[in-house]
Amino acid sequence: MFRSRFWSRALIYSLLAVAVLIVVFPLVYMLGTAVKPNYQIVNLRASLWPVQFEWGNFLRAWNSAPFGRWYINTLIFSIGATLGQIGSSLLAGYAFAMFDFPGKRVLFYCLIAGLMVPFSTVIVPVVQILADLHWLNTYQGLIVPNIASALGAFLLRQFYLGMPYELGEAARIDGASEWKVFSRVYAPLATPIIAALAIISFLLNWNNFLFPLIVINTTSMEVLSQGLSVFQDQFAVNYDLLMSAASIVIIPILVVAVAAQRRIVEGITLGAIQGA
């Protein structure tokens, strides 16, 4: 009994160790390669572990492209789009759950359809509209098409369906306006859900690549992912610079993600498990 238990435990731990290794290895490889001189990366006889550290690679990569500017652009885009998504989801979810109005069913089915259909399939007409508005290469062109979130609205509707109507009634009797009932009573109740939604939306916007790729075509307005792909074209065989640049892009967001780990897990499971 004891022996078989020992072996099954050993098996579980080693399988998990292999899985973790597979997940982490590319990142370790990136860091290891980023500090190597280029000639050692392509040398088949050189060891995989860096022996000669070229810390200057990071500085060279940073100076070869406007990473600072790209960081600012990505921040503006991600924060703007996330705030929009949270605001619109809160209002829409609240309205769907608490009020009766003509056309509510039809609108709700539209919302559900929006949940199921990928945004990227309608990207061509969206860009045409942006072009007509002369919004290409602008922050509003990046942010405005992304401020609606079908998933967020749906989740907050589910949340508010479970909230007692009497709570708002009590405030109304005390003379609170309709807006105050929402902003002071119901909105704060949703804080945990909003936190989880916000971190997930932020990461999705941060990592969005296809949309900026189409809307933006001037270097100074590019976001990080986009800039990095241009960087790749420019420095195709400078593997040391490529990996340093990848590190510059990956490490800060990785730190944020590790810090917000629990919220991220909540955010990922929120939609799937509550919806089930």
Add this chain to the structure above:
Amino acid sequence: MLAWRSLFSGGVFATKLSFVGLGNYRDALSQGGTQALQVTGIFTVGFVVLTMGFGLAIALLLDVKLPGVRHLRAPFIIPLVVPSVATALIWGNLFAPDFGIVNRVLSAFGLPQGDFTSSPSLALLTVLTFSVWQFFGECVILYLAALKTVPLDLVEAASVDGAGPWRRFRYVRLPLLRRHTVLIWVITTLTGLQTFNQIFVLTNGGPNGSTTTALFYIFTQGFVQFNTGLADAMGVILFLVSLCIVVVQVGYFGRGARRDV
């Protein structure tokens, strides 16, 4: 607007459009669109099977109550949250000819090296491998949460009745996870259908269109070659295909699941 525009020809930014009826659909399907749909199909099936398979397997391992296992959850989130363009760059390096790690390992075992991103037969597999690495963590997290909803007394009852680990999983836990499995299935399918960044960085749709999926086709036709009509037509097709798949998944399998529980 998408459906309307798909009936016209003209560039993205052209103001004068000429009506061509369903001609765009015919052209889209004859000019590489059929291949793009096939590639999408093969890719998505492989993607769904592998991510869900690995996801469930790892989630089952992580669900075991052993010291320290709880802390091993975090690494699986990493590929999900860092920009996939950056990780695709790393994988491009791992799969590089000659000095790439994968080829070094192959040579070390005396196996022939592969041209992973520029040979038509291997490129899709390379993109698939990377995409699975990038996304399977989401399935791990989702299945872990789903496993928590399985009542422990049912599993224990089966254990008392003499069911081994495999039978406890196959006949008790898996059926109870059915509702969640349908949802995870929908999520992974939609993600698979929308794969873009990985392809853009690793292979740029090539060689010979062997990694051009429907979405990538929309991108190249619409924004590289400016055949907007073709892009719109493919957009409508992808839209309808996605909708049909999800409706079948949720409507047919989802309903069956509700009856079971």
